[in-house]
Amino acid sequence: MERLKLKIQPVFWLFIVVAVVFRQGYFATMYSIAVLLHEAAHYFAADKLFYRCKEIRLDLFGAVLYGDFQDVNGSDRIKIALAGPLANLCLCLVCLALWWVFPDSYYYTEVFFTANLTMACVNLLPCYPLDGGRILTGLFEKKLGAKALAVTKWCTVFVSVAVFCIFVVSLFTSAKLFGLGLFAIGLFSGAFVKGRQTYERAFIKDRRFFLKKGMEKKILVFDKSSKLSDVVKRMQGNFMYCLEVMDSDMKVIARYDIAQLEHIIVTVPLTTALGEIDYSKLTAVG
Numbered sequence: 049m050e051r052l053k054l055k056i057q058p059v060f061w062l063f064i065v066v067a068v069v070f071r072q073g074y075f076a077t078m079y080s081i082a083v084l085l086h087e088a089a090h091y092f093a094a095d096k097l098f099y100r101c102k103e104i105r106l107d108l109f110g111a112v113l114y115g116d117f118q119d120v121n122g123s124d125r126i127k128i129a130l131a132g133p134l135a136n137l138c139l140c141l142v143c144l145a146l147w148w149v150f151p152d153s154y155y156y157t158e159v160f161f162t163a164n165l166t167m168a169c170v171n172l173l174p175c176y177p178l179d180g181g182r183i184l185t186g187l188f189e190k191k192l193g194a195k196a197l198a199v200t201k202w203c204t205v206f207v208s209v210a211v212f213c214i215f216v217v218s219l220f221t222s223a224k225l226f227g228l229g230l231f232a233i234g235l236f237s238g239a240f241v242k243g244r245q246t247y248e249r250a251f252i253k254d255r256r257f258f259l260k261k262g263m264e265k266k267i268l269v270f271d272k273s274s275k276l277s278d279v280v281k282r283m284q285g286n287f288m289y290c291l292e293v294m295d296s297d298m299k300v301i302a303r304y305d306i307a308q309l310e311h312i313i314v315t316v317p318l319t320t321a322l323g324e325i326d327y328s329k330l331t332a333v334g
Contacts, residue, residue, distance in 0.1 A: 054103065078163050083106070087112070089131040093128045101113060102116075136165070137164070139160070140164050143161040174204070181238070212233070266289050276325070290303070290309060
């Protein structure tokens with residue numbers, strides 16, 4: 049597990065100050081805790097699946113987990129995205145249990161319960177880049193492939209327009225849900241967020257930088273049916289990696305040193321099975 053950094057943007061402190069001035073400091077604190085626990089759940093799920101996580105960035109609109117997630121496959125995408133809302137729902141259940149055992153605790157935890165329930169419900173909307181949109185993309189990927197993200201973004205447009213229509217209707221009532229209008233605009237903008245589908249190879253340059261200070265070498269061993277993306281997921285931390293590929297009889301059928309493995313990662317599609325890689329042809333073309 050790599051060390052995760054927490055970066056707090058200046059605008060977040062402004063949010064806290066404004067909340068305190070308007071006597072909403074407790075609400076702001078409970079909301080911030082719910083947001084951080086939501087992102088922490090994403091982090092533990094991603095780390096468990098061997099994705100490299102870098103930092104949690106806290107700003108005015110919540111928190112975001114940053115890392116190397118550009119090559120997350122369908123099932124992993126769903127698991128990581130679900131972790132956040134499920135954590136919030138579990139915290140809601142904890143609050144309900146606490147109220148049942150200690151009824152007076154309701155007055156101190158109601159805000160925390162509401163913050164977690166809101167986080168879970170909003171993030172489960174089928175809109176990109178919310179968790180629900182990532183889950184929907186993961187579900188579509190098996191049948192639609194690269195078109196899955198485009199379909200999810202069309203769903204985002206549909207939901208955002210529907211929410212905005214509710215806002216317009218509210219203007220003719222006593223409710224006037226101005227916040228809902230801003231939320232709809234935010235959802236709509238998500239349809240134009242660029243989703244990268246290819247893995248960033250920057251980690252190779254990172255390793256060469258740390259090589260100046262000395263690095264350990266590790267050998268990864270995989271079955272020939274494993275995909276190249278499985279290898280990349282295991283390449284975490286400041287190490288230099290070699291690769292051995294084995295057949296069903298546990299015999300080594302291919303060995304790649306550090307330079308060869310990095311060359312393969314850069315030039316071969318990450319969905320390729322390790323047994324299908326012919327390095328002699330690869331170097332001839334390269």
